[in-house]
Amino acid sequence: MTTNTTYDVTIIGGGPAGLFAAFYSGLRGLKTKIIEFQPYLGGKVHVYPEKMVWDVGGVPPLSGAKLIEQMVEQGLTFDPTVLLNTKVTSITQDESKIFHLHTSESVTHTTKTVIVAIGGGILQPQxxxxxxxxxxxxxxxxxxxxxxxxxxxxxxxxxxxxxxxxxxxxxxxxxxxxxxxxxxxxxxxxxxxxxxxxxxxxxxxxxxxxxxxxxxxxxxxxxxxxxxxxxxxxxxxxxxxxxxxxxxxGYLRDKSLLQDSPLPIKLHDDYFIEGSSSSESSIDGVYGAGDILHHDGKLHLIAGAYQDAANAVNMAKKYLDPEAAKGAMVSSHNNRLKQKNKIIIEQQMKKWDIGD
Missing domain, CATH: 3.50.50.60 (FAD/NAD(P)-binding domain)
Structure with missing residues (x-):
């Protein structure tokens, strides 16, 4: 069975890279879907919910659980479609350049671009x-x-x-x-x-x-x-x-998605996406973000995953609309966020009982 809606961007993986990609994709006005194998969003951070995370820029040290909470809240800002408990088993592309994401549930999802953000692979505890x-x-x-x-x-x-x-x-x-x-x-x-x-x-x-x-x-x-x-x-x-x-x-790592897909994505060490510093893969319309992406100068930090995610979305936007700007406006100038800022300010004024 094939779903009826074709999305602009479908993100495979709901960890730090995938969630920030969803936020940034919404910021750029793209119809977005996240497909995550686990029954929850947050990725590998769930392995250390009580540990303090110090290396996210501009954020004081916070627990892994709190970081997940905040990443999910930000990632869902623009209401992407989210599918949990869903494993993407392969990626194909038809003659019209639409990508088909085949799942273990025998449901195929169609999308114009793909961002692969599966980290080190699907982690399943032994x-x-x-x-x-x-x-x-x-x-x-x-x-x-x-x-x-x-x-x-x-x-x-x-x-x-x-x-x-x-x-x-x-x-x-x-x-x-x-x-x-x-x-x-x-x-x-x-x-x-x-x-x-x-x-x-x-x-x-x-x-x-x-x-x-x-x-x-x-x-x-x-x-x-x-x-x-x-x-x-x-x-x-x-x-x-x-x-x-x-x-x-320990964990079992499922590496089958890229290795078994008919789409000939070039790999590094037979696993990682051999990409560019702009998060491009060897296939136009397919991008990588986070630990799954390999390129010279790669930063293996959550901060690096965020940069990969923004680059991937920007490249997807240009792929879909060659006349589009290379990047989104800063958040303070973005019209979509201005409307959300207005709602937040109004809620705060009500909370503080401040009149017009």
Missing amino acids: RLELNNIHHFEQTNLHYLMKPLAYFKDKDVLISGGGHSAIDWAAELEPFVNKIYLTYRGENFKGHERVTEQLLSSKKVASFFETTITNFTSSQSGDTIEQVELTETKTNKKHTLSIDDVIVHH
Whole structure:
């Protein structure tokens, strides 16, 4: 099935680059759609919601969760169409130069230009290979970190011994009652100083060369109450009573979109879009933004993703309308934002009870 509406710009990916591209595309008056594989916008920032982000220009340090909130608010300023839980599997182009984005739902979306903003690829956490545990993901089995306040005074098991798992444990340690760390290796791979601090904490108990082998659920069957750990060499078992389980065994990266698409987009290292500093790809009408884009002088920061996004939109605008300006007017002079500014000022005046 093919959708009826052909958009000016369709952005694949709803992380920092994709959201800023949506904002800038709306600023330039383009009909815009975002297609995101995950059930939420914000991209990889969801991996570190509690960490403080310092390197976004003009923004004081703020948590990853707050940054997501603000990016989403800005990205939706001009009401783009947003599709979540949707995986784009390939990109084709017809004789009239319209692009067709094919999805795993067997729905095809048509668009005049495409901005690929998928970061390092679709990230899917590596899940535990135990039977009949998916329903616990709705309660107390977590593959992404929740706000620290959620874990206050709880007994928490963390499975994993890499940098992210150890960092999560370090952030939780001041707030929880107890942390159990289980890792299949002999030693944690986190930063040495962080690891030493964790191992010296009375709140932390570590189990090396162990794996999770079973869960015991509550009477209702909805939540995990006990975890069975098994030592890989001796088969000795440990049973722990817990409130929550956090699993960080790394991520699987789905790289199939560009590699499998019939559209011959030139790639760097068989994955990244081989592009220009203006975010162009080897295909007219297809652009890259964020970590997926490679070019000399590439800046791998959120600030760099924003620049890529604005460049991509500007090139898309020129592709659609060769007579268009190379860039949008600054926000203070933009007519669309002037109207929104007026609404904001009127709301503030009402809040402050200021008359005309």
